[in-house]
Amino acid sequence: MLNLDRLRTLQAVARHGSVSAAADGLHVTTSAVSQQLAKLERETGQQLLAKNGRGVRLTDAGRLLADHASRILSQVELAQADLEAQRGQAVGELSLGAFPTAARGLLPAALVRLRAEHPQLRAKLEELEPDEAVPAVMRGDLDLAVVLDWYNKPLPMPDGLVKAALLDDPADVAMPAGHPLADRDQVELEEFADDEWVSWPKGEFCHDWLMLTLRGAGIEPRICHMAEEHHTQLALIAAGLGVAVAPRLGRGPIPDGVRVVPVRHTMRRHIYAIWRADADRRPSIRAALDALRASAAEHRAAEDAA
Known part of the structure; x- marks a missing residue:
């Protein structure tokens, strides 16, 4: 049985192009990435990485498995989304990330609204800067994150993510x-x-x-x-x-x-929510987005009244 965490590690190496870059993207050590890949090679009985100068490259078997890993991990997310959509309710756990001033200025009211309107949904908040939150959403550690960019400096956004504006x-x-x-x-x-x-x-x-x-x-x-x-x-x-x-x-x-x-x-910061495209149908994502939009509207109204 292939381990999902190890497949996610292999996918990160394929996406970032090196073990060290994958480790940065996953916020783990290079040693942890190497250990996961070594275990995956033992599980599959295939050499997945080969030396390439001072770095490494994926072998043919590694590229093949990395392609499958992308589809498998996406399918896992879709399965969760479909189960939630079939039930039609926001239930289970939802992991949220937000940069510090959003965690302070938007999330408390949004979390209170989520708890009141969706009592079976257990939302958990982690304070993270945008450059940490984006890869966390990509690799599935977070379900949704509130991030920012500036009017003259966009935040790089990988393919496979959806975003929705909350406020300027x-x-x-x-x-x-x-x-x-x-x-x-x-x-x-x-x-x-x-x-x-x-x-x-x-x-x-x-x-x-x-x-x-x-x-x-x-x-x-x-x-x-x-x-x-x-x-x-x-x-x-x-x-x-x-x-x-x-x-x-x-x-x-x-x-x-x-x-x-x-x-x-x-000078303005553009503040928005991001989540994975393959999670778009999850009622919990929709519920969180509605709560964040309501919190943002309350913030704008308070600013206008000040």
Whole structure:
């Protein structure tokens, strides 16, 4: 009997082109990938990988099994979707992922709605950045994820995923209350060319976006501090240690000593849900999407009333 986890590992090697890239995509060690593939070779009695310079390549048998693995894993997802669709109810478990400010600003209300409207559905949330959530959905660790991209930097989206827009989230510039621009109604990014910046950590999608956007405005950014949590960034700004981009979703109360000012040419994050195309018929996916849309609508209404 072929093991589904090992088939998923082989499929990842075929998709990413190397053991190390597959390990990154699966968020495991290269040793774990190699062990899974070795076990799969013993199960099948076939050599699935061959050395290719410093790397490896799939043998003919490996490519053949990887093709079957894609169809098998897709069929497993379809079987689950069909069973749910036949029952017509959102039941069982549903694993959700969301980046931090969405986990704080959208998911609580959505999860409460799901629990009230679908009491037999057990939804579980994991906080993940978009570059972690996308591969997690692809490999089946998550059923649905809330991710983001920016108006000028799309998030790469693999084939086989479906996405639905939830809302656009404007972002302001947060600065110390004593900053010369703190009392303005609007600002331009170019006006912060001489400021020190508080950023997301290196390697995160939003950090890369910030570098791209500031350099596009003719600013070579001086990054003084990096923090993942927006609340930490705002605390640093309240202490007078720099300025930052501050999206509104999940931002919460602004600390004393901080002012947030809109940018004249509005910066926006596009926030949407993603799931696998072969899970599209699952009532639990539809239920989660309805709950997220309702939560997004409530957030927009609160923003308009503010």
